[in-house]
Amino acid sequence: QVQLVQSGAEVKKAGASAKVSCKASGYTFTLYYMHWVRQAPGQGLEWMGIINPSGATTTYAQKFQGRVTMTRDTSTSTVYMELTSLTSEDTAVYYCARAQGSTLEGFFDNWGQGTLVTVSS
Amino acid sequence: QSVLTQPPSVSGAPGQRVTISCTGSSSNIGAGHDVHWYKQLPGANPKLLIYDNSKRPSGVPDRFSGSKSGASASLAITGLQAEDEADYYCQSSDSSLTASRGFVFGTGTRVTVL
Numbered sequence: 001q002v003q004l005v006q007s008g009a010e011v012k013k014a015g016a017s018a019k020v021s022c023k024a025s026g027y028t029f030t031l032y033y034m035h036w037v038r039q040a041p042g043q044g045l046e047w048m049g050i051i052n053p054s055g056a057t058t059t060y061a062q063k064f065q066g067r068v069t070m071t072r073d074t075s076t077s078t079v080y081m082e083l084t085s086l087t088s089e090d091t092a093v094y095y096c097a098r099a100q101g102s103t104l105e106g107f108f109d110n111w112g113q114g115t116l117v118t119v120s121s
Numbered sequence: 122q123s124v125l126t127q128p129p130s131v132s133g134a135p136g137q138r139v140t141i142s143c144t145g146s147s148s149n150i151g152a153g154h155d156v157h158w159y160k161q162l163p164g165a166n167p168k169l170l171i172y173d174n175s176k177r178p179s180g181v182p183d184r185f186s187g188s189k190s191g192a193s194a195s196l197a198i199t200g201l202q203a204e205d206e207a208d209y210y211c212q213s214s215d216s217s218l219t220a221s222r223g224f225v226f227g228t229g230t231r232v233t234v235l
Contacts, residue, residue, distance in 0.1 A: 035224065044123055045159075045167065045210055047224040062220040095166060104223060105214045107157035109178070111166040 002026040004096050004112035011118045012086050019082040020115045022096030029077035030054040033099040035108065036070065036081045038092040048094075050103065051079055059103060086119045093117075124149060125211050125227035132233040133201045141230045143194040143211035149225055151192030154214040158187055158196045161208045170209070171196060198232070206234045 007021040022034065036048040049060035051070040058070045064083070072079045079096060094115045097108035126144045133139040143156060150156055156174050159167035169178050171187035174194065184205075186197045194213075198205055211227035 037226075044229040045212075045226040046123075047226065049223075059223065061223050097167075100172070104216070105154065107155075107169060107172045107212065108159070108167070109169050109172075111168070114166050 002098065002110045004098060004110055006094075006096060006112040006115045009116040009118070011120060014087055014119055014121045016086055016119075017082055017084040018086060018090075018117045018119075019080055020094050020096075020117065022079045022081075022112050024077045024079070024098070027098075030074060033101075033103065033106070034070075034072070034079045035097045035099055036068075037095045037097055037108075039095070039114075040089070040092040043092075046092075048081070050099070052103070053077075053079065083117075086117075088119050088121060091117065091119045123228045124215060124221045124225045125213060127209075127211060127227040127230045129228070130231045130233065132235055134235045135201055135203065137201050138197060138199045139201060139232060140198075141196045141209055141211075141232070143196070143213075143227045145192045145194075145213060145225075147192060148217035148219075148221065149192075149213045149215040150189065150194060152216055154216070156187065156189050156194035157212045158185075159210045159212065161210065163207075167210065201232075201234055203234050205232055207232060 003025045053072045069082045096112040098110040099106045158171040160170045161167040174189040175187045215221045215225045
């Protein structure tokens, strides 16, 4: 069965960076795009961007461009999301989500368990 | 900053039918992009409920149904049960040239079973 297992919670100082990992199993890693979605406490879901695990191409939401980097390691079937210049507004649960569909069309059929990133001043 | 608008909350008694609307615009739902729905229990990750406007993944009860018309979509839950109490989100794609371009989510709706 498909599993997406994310790294553990992090506490960061304002201005620092956070890097979250998502290890995939149960399917061919390079055949499905992977997205990152975040959810601030008590708030809704916010799309951050997408990575193609096959060619490592990425597309980021305009809001995060310049601050987010998504990478992958095909040898371990793991995708990473690094967010820099953190502020308190980046405190959120970060999810990886496997997509069915194309680069900018589709839906998320499997989600990671989420990683809480807390930014303190 | 969500570009898809949902009612903040809906409620119903057990066994009743409730509907959740998802209103978009000409750059997302109205442009023909499909709508998908997710259910999120407190403290849990979202789970796919409806995809491609009206299709149910394996394991989702047929009490859940989706539809789309113009720039809006709806999720209906019939025979409301206690385990349906959760947050529900719609999702689509946006092909505008603004900051909204990409995947977009609804504002979310809390369903309460009275």
